[in-house]
Structures are given as C-alpha cells and as structure tokens.
Amino acid sequence: MTEFLLILIIALALYGFVLNKSKANALSEVNIMHSQPHYHGLYSAFMTLVPAIILLISWSFIVNIITNITLKEFFSDVTDSGLVRFYTDGVIAYVEGSSESIIDHVGFLPAVEHYQSLQYNNKILQFIVILTLTLMFFRYSLKFVEVQFKARDYIEKVVIYVMRASAVFAIFVTIGIVLSLLFETLRFFDSVNVFDFLFGLHWSPQMAIRADQVGSSGSFGAIPVFTGTLLIAFIAMAVAAPIGMFSAIYLSQYASDRVRSYAKPIIEILAGIPTVVYGFFAVITVAPFFRDMGAFLSFTNMSSESALIAGSVLGIMIIPFVASLTDDALTAVPRSLKEGSLAMGATLSETTKQVIIPASFHGIVGSFLLAFSRAIGETMIVVMAAGFAANLTFNPFDSVSTVTVQIVGLLTGDQEFDSPKTLSAFALAFVLFFITLVLNVISLTIVKKYREEYE
C-alpha cells in the first residue's frame, strides 16, 4: 500500500512537471518569461514531491513510536527491557511473515491481533490523508504559471537550502558521535566511579560477568589500558619518526626530481594498504621474526604479543603520514632561506639542520602529533598483534593492551546490553575520541599558524 502511494505521488509530480512546463512553453511563445519553462515544471514537481515525502517519513516515524508504546503494554509484566524488545520484535516479525515462531507469552497473540489491526487502520488512514494533502499541494502548484512568476528563484532557493543542509550534516555527525558516546558513558559512570575509571590501576572487565561483581570497583581502572596505548604509540613513533623524517629530508632536499617522483608515491602506498593487512603481516611475519631474534639473543621472556611487535608494525603504517606531512612542512620553507644559507657556504646538511628544520619546526611538530593521534586510534593492527590482557608495564617485551583492542573485545561476540562491561567500551571510546580530537585541534592549529607565517 505504501509502495502504491509512493508511486502515485511520483506520478503526480511527473504529471505536474509536464503540465506546468507545457503551459509555460505556450506562454513563452509570445512573452519573455522570468524563468525557463522547465523551471515552472520543476516547481510543480517539487511542490508535490517534497511535502509528500516529508509527510510520509514523519508519519511512519510517529506510527513506529505509537506501535512500540502500545505493543509494550502487552508485555508489561516483563521487567527486562531487552526481553521486551525481543517480544515486540517477535510480534512484528510474525505479522510481517518473516518469522513463524509464536512466542510463549500470554500477551503474544493479543499483541499480534492489536498490531494487525493497527497496521490495517494505519495503512488506510495514511493513504487517504497523505494523498489528499498531496493533491492539494499539486493543485496549488499549478496556479502559478505566469510570465512574472519567479519559479527559478524558488527552485534555486531549495537547492541552496539542500546544500546548506548537507554542510550542516557534518556537524550533526560530530554531535551524533559526542551524544552517542556521552550517553552510554554517563550510564557507565552510574555504576562505576569516574575517578576509579580514570585513575584505577586494575583493568579486567570480564569480572563484571558475575552478577555479584557488577560494577565492583577496581576492575574498571583504565590506567593500564592508557599506558598500554601510549607504550605502543611511542614505539610506533620511535620507528616512524626517524624513518619518516629522514625520508622527507632526503626526498625534499637531496633526491633528484626523478627519484622523488618514484619514491614518494611508493612510500605513500604504505598508507593505502588496509590496516587489517598490516595486522596479518604482524602475526605471520613480524611476530616469528622477533621470536627468532629473541631466541637468537637468548632472550626468553618475550611475549608473543609483545608491545614491540604491534608498535613496530604500527610504526611502519604511519611512516608515510610522518613523511608526507614533514615533507609538506619542509618544502613550505621559502627557497630564499635555503639559498641564503647555502650562499654563506653552509653544506646542505648544515642548512637543513640549522635553517630549514628550525624554520619548519611547527609543521614538523604538527605532523608528529597527527601521526601520534593516528597511532592511538588505529585498531586492527593492535587487535591482531597485541594482547587483550591489560598489564600495567612499560616493558616493550611484555604484552599490553590498548583502548581500541578493549573496545573491539568488549563489543564483539556475545554482549549483554546495559552491563558495565559493554558500557565501559563507550567510556573508553569517549576518552579516545576526546584525546585524538585535542591532538588534531592542536596540530591543525600549529600547522595553520605556521603556514600563515610564510604566506
């Protein structure tokens, strides 16, 4: 029925387009019109279609809410909200024919009946109301085909409005992130103290599975997770910073254009490789390599999920970030400074160290911060190569865990909703989002400021 209604509305809009356009066409034979005939056509199509679509969407939204509320009343004796949702979903699935299982609950069959009648009434009502309103809009849109009528201006206003909405959409995404994370995080802090979370030294969310342990203090101390994240990120930077920076220096100052034109894209391929591939690489190649090295150096207490493995592979991944951002910073230094130094008899390395790097220092710091924030937020490499057990240690040969590993571990597989264990993932994600956001804002500001210095 809804499909039929939709087809009807679209047909109406098309009809309006054709009607108005031909009318305007006829007019334009003898007059100079403000707007081309097809704008008059579009005007009618818009006026018919847009209100109808908005009506349809809001209608089904409201009906959905009404359905949910009324259906829930049939299961008012059930206290577990997850179970209630399971029942109501079962009713809807049964009526729509996607499931044939009858749930063993007294309220089920009455609920099915109620839902069926609701559906039936709703569909008829919806059809009549929306079609009538649409027809009214349609009639209205036909009245305006005149020489002076500014159909184009109206259409363009709509287009600009759509553009503005698209741009604002990005803000809604951010708000969505903040709200969805904040909401669950606050619920998490209902059962776990904020300070216990931020400053606690012991992390083992599994404990919460036992009913008597829910939210017990001590098991949600996130410090080991944060230190693990930092340890791995620092190892990654220890790999990526020197390699990335020296590559950038070599490619921007020494390499011939030909070498640069080959080497730069090749290094950038490293950034294009999906992180899951790096994770696999860490497991099948890097981990055995470090194990063999450890054995060779008769170094035995190295974990097979050591921070070193995850960190170094993560480091390889962020080399191109450091390299290309540093390269940008170095090449932004005015050529005249470089020439000035060289003309004084400085060698290229002296020029680089004493003039170019100090002059691009902000840009380089910015690029390091961005790369660091990448390392903190990266998920798949650490999920595959680092451990899940959060040990409080700074030994790179030990196994540590990271924020992202915990989030994945807590939210995949069997989850019980509303448990502090699940909610803690949102709290961790909130911290992660906040920290990366701060790092990005700082680095973007630094880079921007520095760019202005030379413009």
Add this chain to the structure above:
Amino acid sequence: MNKISLRNKKEKRFQLYGKTAVLVAISFLAILLFNIFSTGISAFKQTYVAVNLNIPLDVNKSEINPRAELNKSFLKMFPEIQSRTERRAALSLLSKGAKYEFEELLDKNEGKIIEGYHWFLASADLDMYIKGTVKRQGDTAGRIDENQMKFVDQLESKNLIELQSNKYLLSSADSREPEMAGIKGAIIGSLYSILIAFLVSFPIAVMAAVYLEKIASKNKFSDLIETNINNLAAVPSIVFGLLGLAIFLNFFELPRSAPLVGGLTLALMTLPTIVIAARAAIKSVPPSIEEAAIGMGASKVQTIFGFTLPLAMPGILTGTIIGIAQAIGETAPLLMIGMVAFVVDVPGGPMDASTALPVQIYLWADSPERAFTERTSAAIMVLLAFLILLNLTAIYLRKKLEKKW
C-alpha cells in the same frame, strides 16, 4: 683544510641517513608485499584426488546416498583396507565438499553411465602437504599421520593427485572447511556496503563542498563547519563504528550485520575525505570561467551546475575514489556493527547478514588452521587488486584533468 673535509664527511653521513630511511621504508613495503604474495599465491591452486567411478545406468539419484556411494568407489581403489581406522584414514583425504561435486556430476550425467577416473576435492590437510606448506617428516606431514600417508603415497605413485585451479576461492562464501571456503560472500558484502556508502556520502559531500566554497559567506558559522569537517577526517575509524552501533542499530533498529548499516557507517567516515577533496577541486576551477557565465546572466546556481561542477568533477571523482578505497579496506567500524559473523551464504541484498572482504581477512587470519593462512593472503591479494584498480582509475582521472587546462 681539515675542517672542510670533516664537514663534508658529516654531509655525506647525513645524506646516507636520508637514503637509508627511504630504502628502509621501501623495503618494508617490499617485504610486506612479498610475504603476502608468496604465501597467498598457492591458494589459487587446489589439490584434487581422482576417484575411479563406476555408476551404472539404472541408478536413481534420489535413491542413493551420494556420500556413501562416493566413499564406496574411493575405498574400492584400496582393496587392502581391513580395519575401520584405515578406512577412516583413507576417506579423510577427501573433502566434505567432494559429496557436492559428486552430486553435481550425477546431475550432469543423468541417464548416462559414469565410469573411469573423476577428480574430487581433497581435504585441506592433504592440500597443505601436496603444496609443500607442511613438510614431510618420516611418515607424517602436519596433520597427515602414518595411516593416511600410506594412501597418499599410493595415490601419488599412480598420479591420482593433482593441483587444479581453485574454483571455490572466488565462487563460494565462507566455510568451516578451508578447502571449500571462498570470498564471494565477502566481496558481495563489500560491494553492497561500498555502493551504499558512495550513494549516501557522494551527493552530501559534493553539496556541502559547493556550499562551503561558493555559497557560504566567510563567517563564524562556516568556519565552524570547516574546522568540524577537518577534525572529523581525523577521528579514529572505530569511533564511527560506535556511532553506527548507537545510531543505526540501537536507535533506528536496523538489522545487525547488514551491508546497509556497514555502508551507512562507512559513508559517515568517508564524508569528510570527499568534502575536503571536492573543495580543493572546486577551488581549482578558474574563476574566469564562472565570471564569464555570471556575466552572461547565469544565476549562481546555474553557474555552479553548468560550469563549476562539471569542470571540477574529475578532481571530485579522484578524491571520492581515494575515500572509497579507504573505506573498502576499513575493518574496525564493521566489527562494531556486527559484520563479523560467520556467514556461509552469499548475501542476496543489502539487508542480508553479511561480512566484508577485510573482515573476512580478519576472521581467517584469526583461524588456527594452516590452510586458512594461505587463503587469508589470497583474500588480501584480491583486496589489494581492487585497491590498485581504484587507484589506477584515480590516476587516469587526474591525468585527464590535467589535460583540460
């Protein structure tokens, strides 16, 4: 002058550091690719065992048990078999999937006599031994024990084992049996997700870019949107996964594990990338062209749709392709919205439960079976091939753009 030679030595050393850094970075890439290719290439071949069949004309397919019939034929080839253990050892060399191949053979030859040697899929353990992935040690090789090895040697001496091209890898979905596992389901799931991500993010991103570049006046509000988009581009992908989980699954109650949700989540993630690229492309359109159009009496919107966007389109598409390429390889957000399930069917639509190519890689990489390792690498090769294809398209478009003005 000693000082000069010292300084020149320092200069040489500094240059050497730079050269080394570039070489190290490039060799990392080479090692990574070499590793993937060398472990993955063998997955495109598959071990088959020949079974001597003798199915008479009057057999009625519905009356026989294909599995038992095939097993009978296979065991007939080893008349010396006595014990149950030996029988089981011999039969374990065939894959569970051999049954389906046998059924297919019966269907194809209905009403005909089937005789002679026919090739059937071998088990993953045998496959690993034949490919040399597990080495023979005495009479065992990996999970092939002495009992099985007897039959393997016999079959090999009669040339009844061979490597054929792997038709399962690209034509079936996931399976518990490595020899039957394929990535078709994952590829289809990825394609659905990417298609949805493109359809959602592309128009919104282009509209937003046009608004920011051409319509919005420079004020606090447009600054806010701009900063916001730049920051969104750097938000960790897993956070988008949580957003998808909270909004699409919990709030809108869309089905878990569906490519629709995966696509919507990836759309939010690629949105800022495309906006930034589209803005750069729009900015690079010479203002003289737009001024000329406006001078001819075109309205702002007409100029944008008639001149600016068509001229900027190659650049916008290049940026979009790069964003899409990123999204194809993205795994973490998909884990959050449950596209990590074990799905044995190829999804029929964007609402069906499905996995995606990178998630399949993650799942297989996690599997302890040796045979999955080479399939993981093979899946990575397919994924990288997709990415290379996309990037070549982007490069082609960029070249085309350069020709224009």
Add this chain to the structure above:
Amino acid sequence: MTEKLKLSIKNLDVHYGDKQALFNVNLNIMEKEVTSLIGPSGCGKSTLLKCINRMNDLVEICKIRGQILLDSQDINEASQDPVLLRMKVGMVFQKPNPFPKSIYDNVAFGPKLHGMTKSKEQLDNVVIQSLSKSGLYEEVKDRLFEPGTSLSGGQQQRLCIARALAINPEILLMDEPCSALDPIATAKIEDLIAELKQQYTIVIVTHSMQQAARVSDRTAYMHMGELVETGLTKTIFSNPQHEKTQDYITGRIG
C-alpha cells in the same frame, strides 16, 4: 684603482635542459671594484651571477661549460669545494631573506658554521663589526636578540649584507639587492656599496641603469644570454660601442 684581475670568466656556456641561457660569455672582474651587470629581463644576468658562487649547482638540469677563474683557479674544477668557494664569494639576494632567528644569530650564522671564531667575545666582535659595516649596528644595537624578520625591508637587506660580510668574503655578489626596497632604503644600500668596495670586490645585478651608473666602476651589458659589451661605466653610458647597448641605455629596448 688597483686594476688587479680578481675573477675571469672564459667562454662560459650555460644550459638549462634544452634551453641555452648563456652564450660564450667572457668577462673580467677587477679587484675592489664594483662591476654591474645590466640588460633586459631574461638576458642571463642572474644566471651569470649565480655561476660565480655555484648556486646553479642546486638546479639539477643546469649544465655549465667554460671556465670561471677566481685568482686563476677554476671554481668548477672537481677538486674545488663549493663550501670553500662560497666562503670567499658571498651573496645578497633580490628579496631580503633573513633566517627566522634573532638579528645576532643571523649574523653569527656564518662564523659559527665555519668555526671562524674561538670565543664568545670574538664572535660578538665579528657580529658588531659586520653590523657596523652594513650601517645597521646603530639602529639595532638595543635589540640584537629580536627576530631578524621584525626589521623593515631595507634593514632586513642590510642585515643580509652584514650576514654575508661576517665570513669576510673576497667577493660580494648582489642580485638586484634594491628591487624590493623603497627609494630611501635603496639610497642607503647604494652608499653602503660605495663604502664596501674599499674592502671587497662587488658584482651587482641591477635593473636600474641609474643605479649602475651611480654605484659601479665597470658595467657589462647583456642581451639574450650574450655579453654584448663591457667597459668602464663612464664609457658605456656616455659612448657605447654597440648598437644594442645604446638602444637599451636610451630606453628603446628594456
């Protein structure tokens, strides 16, 4: 005038890729004189200047044939170190380019780099002397540790000159040093050049013929990569031998 040959350029050809920028240039530069290179834009003046301290080494596609003899030594010989050469041949650029460091550090850059001073006092002395030579010291003595970029354009250019003087070069190359400056700052720089020639050999590229006439002892006129005419400035401006030179000086080409 001592009339001692300092620098001799012989049969110099310069190519940038496929394009030839200089054609068989021959030029002698005398010690403690100001030689100015004039000519229409794109004639190769700057290219010639950059050859003298091998700044063209930076341009990958640049190929140089011919000889440039500094005190009878070919500077392009493989055994010649560009670092040593640039210690002897300083350069001042078209646009003032102070390093993003303090005024003091800008001037001290060279001496520190080449290890020319043994102690802090010596370095201080060199900095003060160089700044005084460039006539900047009185203006900046109270703010030696402020960034060099905080100075005005003319001051920045004199800072760059001080920076070049600090390593005590024999030759000072100036590539249109006043083109980015206002007339008052230009006048100061011109006075400075007149003073500096007591101690240094100066080669200056300039766009302005008046400037060439005011500051230089000798003038070389270049056109389309060729050295058309060279001689005493007085002669060139009053009685040019070559038709093209005359056209340029009288403003018919330029």
